[in-house]
Amino acid sequence: MKDIIENEIKRFLSENEENKFFADTPLVGYADVKDPLFTKYKEIIGDFHLTPEEFFRTSYPGEDLTEGTVISWILPIKESVRDTNRTQDLMPSKEWAHGRNFGEQFNKSLREHMQEFLRDKGYKTISPMLSEKWERIKSDSVGYASSWSERHGAYACGLGTFGLSDGFITEKGIAHRCGSVVTELKLEPNTRGYESPYENCLFHSQDKCGACMKKCPAGAITKDGHDKDICHDYIREQVMAAVNEKYGVKMPGCGLCQVGVPCEKKAPVH
Ligand code: B12
Numbered sequence: 451m452k453d454i455i456e457n458e459i460k461r462f463l464s465e466n467e468e469n470k471f472f473a474d475t476p477l478v479g480y481a482d483v484k485d486p487l488f489t490k491y492k493e494i495i496g497d498f499h500l501t502p503e504e505f506f507r508t509s510y511p512g513e514d515l516t517e518g519t520v521i522s523w524i525l526p527i528k529e530s531v532r533d534t535n536r537t538q539d540l541m542p543s544k545e546w547a548h549g550r551n552f553g554e555q556f557n558k559s560l561r562e563h564m565q566e567f568l569r570d571k572g573y574k575t576i577s578p579m580l581s582e583k584w585e586r587i588k589s590d591s592v593g594y595a596s597s598w599s600e601r602h603g604a605y606a607c608g609l610g611t612f613g614l615s616d617g618f619i620t621e622k623g624i625a626h627r628c629g630s631v632v633t634e635l636k637l638e639p640n641t642r643g644y645e646s647p648y649e650n651c652l653f654h655s656q657d658k659c660g661a662c663m664k665k666c667p668a669g670a671i672t673k674d675g676h677d678k679d680i681c682h683d684y685i686r687e688q689v690m691a692a693v694n695e696k697y698g699v700k701m702p703g704c705g706l707c708q709v710g711v712p713c714e715k716k717a718p719v720h
Pocket residue numbers: 494495550557579586592594595596597598599600601602605612613615616617618619624625626627628629647676678679681682685702703704705706707708
């Protein structure tokens with residue numbers, strides 16, 4: 451069944467016009483919906499971060515998710531797009547801005563598609579970010595967050611670890627977008643081949659690098675980590691004002707910390 455799921459994601463990527471300029475061959479990982487990590491996220495992130503079962507119940511009220519799987523995918527950003535952003539020092543390239551805007555619309559289509567695909571096969575399924583319970587949150591302890599972090603889902607699925615910039619470093623690097631579904635279909639979970647949540651980051655694991663600190667045009671990344679307020683305000687105030695009209699996109703992003711760094715397209719520790 452894993453083959454069928456992975457082929458379907460790849461087919462959707464290759465045949466969908468929306469994805470023409472965005473994602474390369476994806477990575478797919480699996481976690482048990484009952485993995486204690488999902489409950490632990492309520493301590494690490496906050497009570498507002500919901501478990502797979504809590505999302506499941508919003509679509510299937512009164513039903514228990516006795517067994518099942520979180521399926522997470524990583525959509526690595528194409529080299530042609532990364533190339534254009536690597537030469538920027540203040541604002542994202544047009545291609546990256548489009549990738550953030552239309553790439554996320556495509557990612558949403560993929561969530562909808564995989565939700566339907568598994569439902570059609572007879573398995574109750576919900577994609578957390580499509581649920582009415584998914585919301586953006588600003589918490590006192592962790593700042594900007596949401597009720598389902600796709601990266602924490604991907605971490606549980608064994609797909610990688612976090613970096614100094616907060617970005618998620620996979621075997622195909624940090625420059626990607628990610629998504630997930632929760633399904634009652636039971637599949638063998640991935641083994642998490644790491645011991646710490648920052649293992650793939652050279653700065654954290656080997657006390658070297660810090661290239662993303664130099665790349666951030668807003669000064670949001672220091673040896674103490676990523677200041678989300680500075681990052682957020684730079685994207686919302688400076689980047690949006692500069693590129694909205696110029697590139698014709700509503701949600702441009704920045705992503706300069708994800709290119710021209712050793713973790714751009716691989717996990718540099720391996
Ligand atoms: C809110 C948000 C933001 C906020 C805050 C980002 C943040 N760090 O959370 C702002 C506006 C700053 C932002 C900016 C960007 N974003 Co944004 N954003 C989101 C959103 C909507 C929610 C994120 C969330 O819920 N975070 C939860 C908090 C708690 O996460 P956190 O603070 O990073 O968690 C840290 C701790 O919990 C820590 N930790 C501490 N102890 C432990 C212990 C364990 C066991 C573990 C596992 C972790 C852990 O790990 C984390 C890293 O330090 C997601 C979509 C989604 N639903 O996930 C996209 C998302 C995170 N954004 C994304 C992107 C690409 C960006 C940008 C690059 C913009 C762009 N598109 O060009 C920038 C820079 C990202 C960055 N450096 O983090 C991608 C990230 C993919 C990736 N490559 O990592 C996401 C996943 C969207 C997507 N669908 O792909 N974003």
